[in-house]
Amino acid sequence: MKKSKDDYLTIFFISIIGIYIFIALAFPMYAILSKSVENQDGIFIGFENYQSYFSNPALVYSIYNSLFVSIITMVITITLAFIFAYALTKSRMAAKGMFRSIAMIPILVPSLLSGISLIYLFGKQGIFRELLMGYEIYGPIGIIIAEVFYTFPHALLIIITALSIGDARLYEAAKVLRSKSVRTFFTVTLPSAKYGVISAAFVVFTLVITDFGIPKVIGGQFNVLAVDVYKQVIGQQNFEMGAVVSVVLIFPALLAFVVDRIVQRKQVAILTSRSVVHEPIKNKKFDTIMFIYCSIISVFILTIIGMCLYASLVTFWPYNLTLSLTNYQFDLMDGGGWDSYYNSIRMACYTAFFGTIIVFAGAYFVEKSRSVKTGRSILHLLSMMPMAIPGLVLGLAYIFFFNHPDNPLNFIYGTMAILVICTITHFYTVSHLTALTSLKQIDNEFEHVSSSLKQPFYKTFFKVTVPISLPAIFEIGIYFFVNAMTTVSAVVFLYSSKTNLASVAVLNMDDAGDIAPAAAMGMMIFYTNAAVRIIYVLITKKVLVKFQKWRIKTA
Amino acid sequence: MEQYLSVKNINKFFGNFQALNNVSFDVKEGEFVCILGPSGCGKTTLLRVIAGLESQSEGFINQNNKDISLLPPDQRDFGIVFQSYALFPNLSVKNNISFGLKTRKQNKGTIDKRVDELLKLVGLSDHINKFSAQLSGGEQQRVALARALAPSPGLLLLDEPLSALDAKVRQHLRLEIKNLQRQLGVTTIMVTHDQEEALTMADRIILMNNGIIEQEGSPQDLYSKPKTAFSANFIGTTNLFKAKKISENSLEINGSTLECSENINEDLFTVTIRPEDIKICESDNEKNILQGTIKELEFLGSNIRGHIEVDFKSQKANVICNFASEYILKNNIQNNSTVNISLQPHALKIVKT
Numbered sequence: 087m088k089k090s091k092d093d094y095l096t097i098f099f100i101s102i103i104g105i106y107i108f109i110a111l112a113f114p115m116y117a118i119l120s121k122s123v124e125n126q127d128g129i130f131i132g133f134e135n136y137q138s139y140f141s142n143p144a145l146v147y148s149i150y151n152s153l154f155v156s157i158i159t160m161v162i163t164i165t166l167a168f169i170f171a172y173a174l175t176k177s178r179m180a181a182k183g184m185f186r187s188i189a190m191i192p193i194l195v196p197s198l199l200s201g202i203s204l205i206y207l208f209g210k211q212g213i214f215r216e217l218l219m220g221y222e223i224y225g226p227i228g229i230i231i232a233e234v235f236y237t238f239p240h241a242l243l244i245i246i247t248a249l250s251i252g253d254a255r256l257y258e259a260a261k262v263l264r265s266k267s268v269r270t271f272f273t274v275t276l277p278s279a280k281y282g283v284i285s286a287a288f289v290v291f292t293l294v295i296t297d298f299g300i301p302k303v304i305g306g307q308f309n310v311l312a313v314d315v316y317k318q319v320i321g322q323q324n325f326e327m328g329a330v331v332s333v334v335l336i337f338p339a340l341l342a343f344v345v346d347r348i349v350q351r352k353q354v355a356i357l358t359s360r361s362v363v364h365e366p367i368k369n370k371k372f373d374t375i376m377f378i379y380c381s382i383i384s385v386f387i388l389t390i391i392g393m394c395l396y397a398s399l400v401t402f403w404p405y406n407l408t409l410s411l412t413n414y415q416f417d418l419m420d421g422g423g424w425d426s427y428y429n430s431i432r433m434a435c436y437t438a439f440f441g442t443i444i445v446f447a448g449a450y451f452v453e454k455s456r457s458v459k460t461g462r463s464i465l466h467l468l469s470m471m472p473m474a475i476p477g478l479v480l481g482l483a484y485i486f487f488f489n490h491p492d493n494p495l496n497f498i499y500g501t502m503a504i505l506v507i508c509t510i511t512h513f514y515t516v517s518h519l520t521a522l523t524s525l526k527q528i529d530n531e532f533e534h535v536s537s538s539l540k541q542p543f544y545k546t547f548f549k550v551t552v553p554i555s556l557p558a559i560f561e562i563g564i565y566f567f568v569n570a571m572t573t574v575s576a577v578v579f580l581y582s583s584k585t586n587l588a589s590v591a592v593l594n595m596d597d598a599g600d601i602a603p604a605a606a607m608g609m610m611i612f613y614t615n616a617a618v619r620i621i622y623v624l625i626t627k628k629v630l631v632k633f634q635k636w637r638i639k640t641a
Numbered sequence: 642m643e644q645y646l647s648v649k650n651i652n653k654f655f656g657n658f659q660a661l662n663n664v665s666f667d668v669k670e671g672e673f674v675c676i677l678g679p680s681g682c683g684k685t686t687l688l689r690v691i692a693g694l695e696s697q698s699e700g701f702i703n704q705n706n707k708d709i710s711l712l713p714p715d716q717r718d719f720g721i722v723f724q725s726y727a728l729f730p731n732l733s734v735k736n737n738i739s740f741g742l743k744t745r746k747q748n749k750g751t752i753d754k755r756v757d758e759l760l761k762l763v764g765l766s767d768h769i770n771k772f773s774a775q776l777s778g779g780e781q782q783r784v785a786l787a788r789a790l791a792p793s794p795g796l797l798l799l800d801e802p803l804s805a806l807d808a809k810v811r812q813h814l815r816l817e818i819k820n821l822q823r824q825l826g827v828t829t830i831m832v833t834h835d836q837e838e839a840l841t842m843a844d845r846i847i848l849m850n851n852g853i854i855e856q857e858g859s860p861q862d863l864y865s866k867p868k869t870a871f872s873a874n875f876i877g878t879t880n881l882f883k884a885k886k887i888s889e890n891s892l893e894i895n896g897s898t899l900e901c902s903e904n905i906n907e908d909l910f911t912v913t914i915r916p917e918d919i920k921i922c923e924s925d926n927e928k929n930i931l932q933g934t935i936k937e938l939e940f941l942g943s944n945i946r947g948h949i950e951v952d953f954k955s956q957k958a959n960v961i962c963n964f965a966s967e968y969i970l971k972n973n974i975q976n977n978s979t980v981n982i983s984l985q986p987h988a989l990k991i992v993k994t
């Protein structure tokens with residue numbers, strides 16, 4: 087068939103987005119892979135770097151350590167999150183909304199903030215250090231507690247979704263058959279949530295194994311892969327070895343990603359059958375137990391965040407406990423001062439703005455355009471890849487690619503632009519999936535109707551698709567903003583003295599021993615993200631409703 | 642009359658699966674053509690090929706003396722109504738209808754006038770500012786129709802436009818669409834799996850099965866002169882028998898020899914007879930008389946449908962007949978009554994198997 091003007095425009099835009107993803111993802115990843123097989127002078131030396139890596143017992147031991155903390159955290163987080171999600175979906179306990187909001191708090195702070203909090207709680211001068219009965223918080227114990235805090239909401243969201251799709255008709259059938267609730271749990275609840283649980287487990291595993299903030303802050307002598315990458319690059323300036331460890335780190339993340347994709351596909355198949363929402367019945371004993379459980383978890387979360395808040399306000403821990411804003415005078419310390427906070431805000435705004443546009447446009451072409459089948463598949467595949475790449479690895483890859491003297495894009499190195507591009511890429515996949523899910527719910531015939539009416543596709547896009555998708559678009563924007571504020575791993579290699587960031591300042595101040603200001607800066611990130619989320623809720627409640635009159639049935 | 646649209650030797654493959662097999666037909670200007678067939682036979686695919694939303698693997702399409710085989714949809718001249726209606730939910734009825742009017746820089750007054758005209762045409766003038774979520778299924782259907790007609794397309798394509806509606810609304814809209822089409826004189830192709838819909842609305846029916854055209858013709862032709870067993874069976878209700886040739890005008894069904902008005906050419910073939918063409922006979926004057934037992938009587942209002950077990954010479958076989966209700970009641974015919982029926986020679990039709 088001949089190409090229409092729409093087809094040419096589509097090809098044009100798909101190419102632009104495709105080229106963007108190639109520059110932001112494919113080329114840097116190629117750069118890091120080739121760096122791992124070169125020596126310091128850039129000469130190809132085969133697998134020599136890998137040989138020297140695997141003959142260094144200290145480095146190899148990190149693999150074992152990484153797997154150890156990742157697996158233990160995975161088991162603990164999934165267990166805790168499953169019960170919490172079960173309480174939220176299958177009980178009639180009070181204060182569900184409050185518990186849910188509290189459980190989401192960890193998403194709003196940089197992961198390493200929980201490490202700092204643990205130091206205040208259980209460190210050498212900690213309030214509760216006796217509770218550890220002589221064990222050290224610095225090391226695997228601290229890492230695991232902090233990682234559980236950090237990964238809990240991620241697991242919770244996935245498991246809640248999985249539990250909510252359990253078909254009410256199955257529960258009714260089970261009741262009619264007088265099945266005991268324990269038996270119902272094992273024959274109805276667990277099987278339908280199975281894929282969600284598996285998927286959550288792999289997400290947690292990946293988050294932990296690729297996280298470097300927490301082990302950096304509270305790991306002590308306990309080395310893990312992610313910290314090794316950081317140390318090789320920042321500490322020893324050994325970029326080649328950094329590249330090798332990065333490649334080693336990609337493997338478990340890639341494996342988890344593949345398993346997750348397979349499992350997700352099965353989950354979708356369950357979803358398509360027309361399920362009816364299950365309304366749980368009142369059961370006083372069960373509801374009370376669940377309420378107590380959720381309260382304990384909430385207290386744990388609030389303690390961690392509350393400790394940070396307190397520590398940030400105490401004048402000089404533990405000698406002068408009067409409250410003041412001394413620790414918020416960032417301009418008096420190293421780490422970039424208040425500028426780094428403003429940089430973060432700017433970076434988060436740019437990321438949210440440009441990221442949302444790129445992601446939504448990309449998802450639109452993948453899902454809705456009629457032509458260029460192959461181009462669309464390639465675009466989708468590229469959009470899924472960032473999920474499998476640890477932020478630290480991405481950041482290092484950017485050094486190799488953009489800092490190369492022959493690269494015409496060299497000029498963006500050390501600017502705000504590279505931070506924004508890197509962050510958009512780092513969080514691309516989840517946003518892409520959110521956009522796809524929302525677009526899939528829109529009738530595919532809209533594009534066909536508009537071409538039969540001789541209207542260009544972008545008219546339908548702006549007049550129909552975008553307005554209908556506004557909730558998802560806002561969701562994506564918020565996701566980018568919050569993550570841009572908290573991320574450390576991808577940007578830690580890329581900031582310059584002019585583009586210092588708040589989350590990196592937390593890391594550097596902690597490193598320099600200014601723990602209280604680090605906590606204060608972490609709390610600034612928390613306040614900002616919490617405020618943005620609250621404003622978002624208000625907007626969706628008030629403003630969006632006004633613009634979405636058409637969703638309401640009666641005029 | 643001039644052929645407005647010619648579809649020539651269209652083949653369409655999805656991988657190895659052939660959805661359309663050498664499909665050819667013509668549509669005259671102003672004609673209302675129904676593409677009828679069971680679900681999955683390729684009707685929607687054919688419609689989408691005509692619209693350019695799906696590209697044919699082989700074949701040509703001519704519209705208004707122009708080869709459009711390779712043109713993308715936005716360079717073809719048609720309006721389409723989908724099964725889902727695909728109304729833009731965030732646009733009002735007015736903005737849905739005017740969506741296709743805004744290209745040629747028409748001024749606002751002209752557009753408003755055209756929208757009013759169309760709303761009057763489909764009887765929705767009071768709903769101009771509503772959104773689709775606030776309209777009933779039938780109203781949404783009519784907005785979709787108005788939107789498709791707004792730019793005055795040369796060809797109107799309808800894909801099962803009534804299938805999502807309940808029976809009453811459907812019957813009403815059948816007439817309305819038909820009247821509208823006649824009034825505007827727009828050439829129309831409608832896809833449906835409902836034979837009653839096709840029979841009541843179409844000037845001409847194109848009957849499809851498994852990606853091929855089984856038969857085309859006026860509704861009367863298709864009903865009274867089915868060419869194939871599939872045609873006879875799909876349109877209306879019928880009886881089908883395997884038959885053997887005895888001579889030019891006589892045949893054998895289950896051992897019984899019957900007379901037939903048509904000339905018989907093949908040795909083994911299929912014959913069909915409509916239920917309403919079977920008569921109960923009171924005298925011996927009729928031809929092709931057989932005896933049978935009433936197994937069941939279905940009351941259909943003015944008619945009663947009888948399921949009769951007929952004693953052919955070599956074996957029994959079930960035959961469906963329609964009788965006037967009055968006749969059955971007057972003669973006190975009940976289950977297990979014995980009756981004589983006549984398979985009239987002119988009503989026995991030879992069809993391709």
Ligand SMILES: Nc1ncnc2c1ncn2[C@@H]1O[C@H](COP(=O)(O)OP(=O)(O)O)[C@@H](O)[C@H]1O
Pocket residue numbers: 655658660678679680681682683684685686687
């Ligand atoms: N995009 C497609 N890919 C593969 N097979 C298809 C596609 N569209 C339709 N088919 C197949 O072609 C056949 C005809 O489909 P369709 O034209 O939709 O049937 P109808 O409208 O008559 O119910 C069906 O067997 C269907 O499964």
Ligand SMILES: [Mg+2]
Pocket residue numbers: 684685801
């Ligand atoms: Mg169809």
